Amino acid sequence: MAGVSKIFVAQLLGLPVFGPDGESIGRIRDLVAGLRVDGAPPRVLGIVVELATRRRIFVPMLRVAAIEPNAITLATGSVNLRHFHQRPNEVLVVGQLLDARVQVVASDARAVVVDTAMEPTRTRDWVLNRVAIRERTGGWGRRGPIQVLTWSEIRAPGITELTGQPQDAHQLIAVFDTMRAADVATALQDLPLKRRYEVADALDDERLADVIEELPEDDQKELLAHLDEERAADVLEAMDPDDAADLLAELSEMDKNRLLELMEPEESEPVKRLLEYSYDTAGGLMTPEPIVLTPDAPIAEALARVRNPDLTPALASMVFVCRPPTATPTGRYLGCVHIQRLLREPPFDLVAGAVDKELASLRPTDSLVAVTRYFATYNLVCAPVVDDEDHLLGAITVDDVLDHLLPDNWRDRDTADETFAAIETTGEARRRA
Template sequence: MSATRVFVARLAGCSVFDPAGDKVGRVRDVIVVYRSKEAPRVIGFVVEVPGRRHIFLSIGRVTSIGSGQIITTGLINLRRFEQRGGEVRVIAEVLGRRVTLVDGSGTAVIEDVAIENNAQGDWAVSDLFIRRPKTSPSPFAKGQTQFAKWADVRERFTGEAQSATQLLATYEDLLPADLANALLDLPEARMLEVAEEMSDERLADVLEEMPEGEQVDILNQLDDERAADVLDQMQPDDAADLIAQLSDERGEALLDLMQPEEAEDVRMLLLYAPDTAGGLMTTEPIIVSADATVAEGLALIRRHELAPALGAAVCVTLPPYEPPTGRFLGMVHFQRMLRYPPNERLGTLLDQRLEPVKVRASAAEVARTLASYNLVSVPVVDDNHRLVGVVTIDDVLDYLLPDDWRSHDDEAPVAPTDTSTSRPFTRPIATTVGRRQPNGQTR
C-alpha cells in the first residue's frame, strides 16, 4: 500500500482505478465491522460505478490507497451493494456520532476517522478526530478538537446514527441524481431523517430523481406547509406526477397551500392523461415576442437554473406570454441565434419546418416527432393553437423507460468467487440506465 494511514472523509469521492489506469468509479463510503476487543476492521468500500450503481469493493482487491486515488487488482463485484448484518458504513453511520471519553472528561462528536494498514496487512480504524462541545455561548464558537484512539471512547448508544446534518455535509458535492441514489441506499428511516434536514430547493431536486414510491414516503413525512414549499420548488410536471400519487384530500390541501402561480400550472397538468403530450409537458418554456432580439433570446437561455433541454430553443408567440399564450408562431433554436447579429428580430428566424404537437397527442407521436426532426424539445399547443408547454427529450425518456430501472442490474459475466468475502467478482463494465416514468401510477 502506498499509504499507511488515511482519513475517511478525504476518501469520499476519490477515484478508483484498475491496474491499466482506467477509471472504475468513485468511493462513496468505507465499510467496517466491529470487534469486541479491537478497533473496527475495514473490509471494503462502497464504490459508485457508471450508471450510478453502488457496488462493494473488497479491501483485499485494493493494491494502493493514497494521493487521492485507489488502485485495484481489476476484479470488481458488479452486483449492487447490499449492507449485511454487522457491517457499518463509516461516512453514513459513524461520522457525527456522539461518544463518551473513557477518562470521564465528557462527550465529543466524531468528525473524521483514520484507517491504518497494520503490520499484518489489514486495515483497521486507528484514530478518531473528535470535537468537544463548545463552551462559549457565541454562535461563532466551536468546540475544541483532538485526536483519540478507538479504545479511548465509548459510544453513548449502540447503533446511534450520526446527525443528518453531518451526513448531508458529506453529500454536499453530489448532483441531485447522485444524491437521490445515495439516499436510496440508506435504510428507510435514515433516508427520511436526512430528507427532512434538506433545504426545500435541494429536496425538490432530489425528489425529481426518485421513484414515485420513495417520493410519496418522503412527502408523507413532511407537514403540509413544508410539503407545499417543496412542491413549489419542483418542476410543474414533476410536482403534478407526485401529487397524482397522493390521496385526493391531501393533494388538494397541498395545492391550496402552494404559490398560486405554481398551483395553477400543476392543476392544468393534472387535467391531461399521463400518456399524452399534455401529461408529459412542462409549462415553463422560454416564451418571447416576435420583436425580441437575438441578444434578448441568448440572455434568457444563459440562466443558470434553466435545464439544457429547455434552453435549446425559445418559443415565439403573440401576447400573452404565459401559458396558455396567444397564438403560437414558432420556435427559434439557439444554434440559429448564434449565426445572426444581436439586433436581429427572432420573428424572422422561426423554424418553419417544425409543427407543434396537439396537447392530446399520444406519447408515441411526441416521440416520433422528436426522433424524426432530431429535436430535444417540441412545442405543445391547444385546439386554438395557443402554446401550453413543451415536451423535452427527458420527459419522453421518463415515460418510455422501465419503471424499475433504478433497481435493475445489467447481466455481467461472473469471474471466480473471492473466498475471503464470499462475494463474486467481475471486471467493471458500464451499465445502461434511464430515468423514472412519470405515469401517475403507484409502483
C-alpha cells in the same frame, strides 16, 4: 446583482424590499445560511423579510433580482407568505452567527464575529466567504482590532450547536452538497429510513425538490408523506410543474387537493392544468415553463434567457415566439428559434427574423407513441405543445419522454438491471429474426 462582488450583511439590515413592479413587500431582518462542516463557506439560502403586519417570511436567494445600496428588488413570481420557521440545518446570520465566538486558525487567537460578507459564485449561489472579526486579548473582555478573514481562516467549534442538527446528518449534508441531485437520490436509497428522513429534514426546499424528482415513485411518496403539509406544499412548489403533477397524481384525491390548496395559487395553477391530461400524453409530459419571447425581442435577450443555469440543457435548446401574453397558455404561437440559429444571428436583430415557422407542433392529446415518433423524426431534444387555437401550452423535453418510455422501475437499482437485461435480450432476438 451581476455587478456586485461582495456585500456585508450589516449593510442589508432594515433595507426595504420591493416586488418586480415596485410594490413594497417589507424590510429585510436577517439572512438564512446553511452551515457546513467540511470547511466550505456557508451558502446563503435566502432572506427573512418582515411584512407590514410584523409577520416574517422567507424569500429564497434565487428570487432576489437586485441588491442596491438602498433597496432590494425581487424577481417576477409570487411570494410565499407563510410564517418563516427556521429548519435544523439553517442558521440566522444576524441572529446567531454575529457575535459567535471563533478562533483564528493561524494564531489560535480567540475572536468574535462582528460582521460577515456574502459573495456570488459562478453557479449563482451566494456564500459567506468573508468574516469580520474582533480579536479578544487578555480574556474575552478586552477588545482588539477588527480584521477581515476568509471563512477558511477561522474555526467555529460551535457550528453544530448553531444549526441544532445532529453531527452525523450534518456530515451527510456536507457530502451531498457537492453531488448531483440524481447521485444524492441514489445514495438516499441506501440509507435506513430514519436517516433518510433526517436528510430530508435538513435539506432546503429547492435541493430536496431536485432530489425527490430523481427518486423512484414509491420513495417520492414516502418522503412527501414524511413532511408536514406546509413543507410538502413548499417542496412541490419548488419542483418542476410536470414532476409535481406526476407525483400528485399518485396520491389520494384528498391528499392531492389538500396540497394543491396549500400551494401558492401562482404555483398550483400550472400543476392543475397538467393534471387535466393523462400522464402518457403530450399534455401530461410537457412543462408549462419554456422560454417564451415576443417577436420584437432582440436576439441578445433570447441568448440571455437560454444562459440561465437553472434551465436544463434540453429546455435551453429552443426559444418559443408568441404574441402576448407570454405566460402559458400564451397568445398566438408563431414558431420557435433553435439555439444554433440564435448563435449565428447578430445580437441586436429581432427573434422574429429567425423563427422556424415550418416545424410541426404537438397537440396535448397526442399519445406517448406519437410524441416519441415526433422526436425521432425531427431529431429534437425539445418540442412545442400547442392547442387547437394556436396557444402555446408548454414544451416537452427528451428526458421526460425517456422517463416514460423506460420501465416504471428503472430508477430502482434492485430490479432495474434485470429489466434492462430482459429488454436487451428481446432486442437482440428481434434483430436476429
